[in-house]
Amino acid sequence: MPVSTARARALGKIMCAVTASTLWYPVAGDIRDRRPGAVLQCRVGSGQATYHRFDEGQNQHRITFGLRMILAKHQPGSAVGWLSSREITDRGYFDGQLSTLNLLAHTCCHEFAHLLQHAAGQRRRGSVHNRHFYAILDRLHRQGQARTVRDELVRQAGSQGLSIPDQPFDPASATDLLARWHVGDRVAFGTRGARRQGVIERINRKTATVRVPDGWQGLRYRVPASLLNPPDA
Numbered sequence: 001m002p003v004s005t006a007r008a009r010a011l012g013k014i015m016c017a018v019t020a021s022t023l024w025y026p027v028a029g030d031i032r033d034r035r036p037g038a039v040l041q042c043r044v045g046s047g048q049a050t051y052h053r054f055d056e057g058q059n060q061h062r063i064t065f066g067l068r069m070i071l072a073k074h075q076p077g078s079a080v081g082w083l084s085s086r087e088i089t090d091r092g093y094f095d096g097q098l099s100t101l102n103l104l105a106h107t108c109c110h111e112f113a114h115l116l117q118h119a120a121g122q123r124r125r126g127s128v129h130n131r132h133f134y135a136i137l138d139r140l141h142r143q144g145q146a147r148t149v150r151d152e153l154v155r156q157a158g159s160q161g162l163s164i165p166d167q168p169f170d171p172a173s174a175t176d177l178l179a180r181w182h183v184g185d186r187v188a189f190g191t192r193g194a195r196r197q198g199v200i201e202r203i204n205r206k207t208a209t210v211r212v213p214d215g216w217q218g219l220r221y222r223v224p225a226s227l228l229n230p231p232d233a
C-alpha cells in the first residue's frame with residue numbers, strides 16, 4: 001500500500017522516538033560508563049540512506065532513517081531488496097514474516113545494533129555486518145527488545161492516528177523485484193564474506209547484469225532479482 005511522504009516522515013519520527021525510548025534509554029548508562037557523555041541523535045533523512053554513525057568530536061551517536069527507505073518498505077516489490085528483508089527471512093526474525101511493520105521495527109533494531117557494535121569496539125572498516133554485529137542483532141530479537149519496538153511503533157502511530165500495515169507481503173515476483181532497478185544504479189549483492197558492489201549494466205528477464213570493478217574492464221555477474229540490494233551504507 002503506497003503511503004504519502006508526510007505520513008512516511010511522521011513514521012520516521014516515531015521510529016526515532018521508539019529507538020530512543022525502547023533501545024537507547026535502558027542501556028545509555030552502560031554505554032556512558034565506557035564513554036562518558038555519549039548521546040544519541042536520531043533523525044529522518046530525505047533519501048533512502050539509513051545508517052548509524054558516531055561523531056567523535058560531538059561524542060554523538062547518529063542514526064538516520066531515510067524517508068525513501070520508509071516509503072520503499074511500504075511496497076512489497078521494493079521492500080524485498082533491502083538487507084533488512086533478507087535478515088528477517090534468513091534469520092527468522094519475527095517468525096520470518098515480511099510486513100511493513102516488521103521491516104520498520106527491524107530497521108530500528110538493525111541501526112541500533114550498529115550503535116551497540118560501535119560502543120563495544122567491534123565495528124571495523126570493511127567489516128560492518130560481521131559476526132559481532134549479528135550476535136548483537138540476534139540478541140535484540142531473542143531477548144524481546146525487537147517485539148517491544150514493534151509494539152511501541154504500533155502504539156505511538158495509533159496515538160497519532162497513523163497505522164503501520166502488518167499484513168504479510170506475498171512473495172514478490174522477479175518482475176516486481178526488478179521494477180525498482182534501472183541501468184546505472186549502484187547495487188550490492190552476495191552474502192557476508194563474498195559481498196560485491198557494482199553498477200547495473202542491463203536488466204534481463206529475471207536477473208540484472210552487474211558490472212563489478214575488477215581490472216580495467218570489470219567483472220560481469222548475472223544477479224537474480226531477489227539478491228539485489230541497495231549499496232551498503
Ligand SMILES: [Zn+2]
Nearest residue numbers: 110114128129
Ligand atoms: Zn547495517
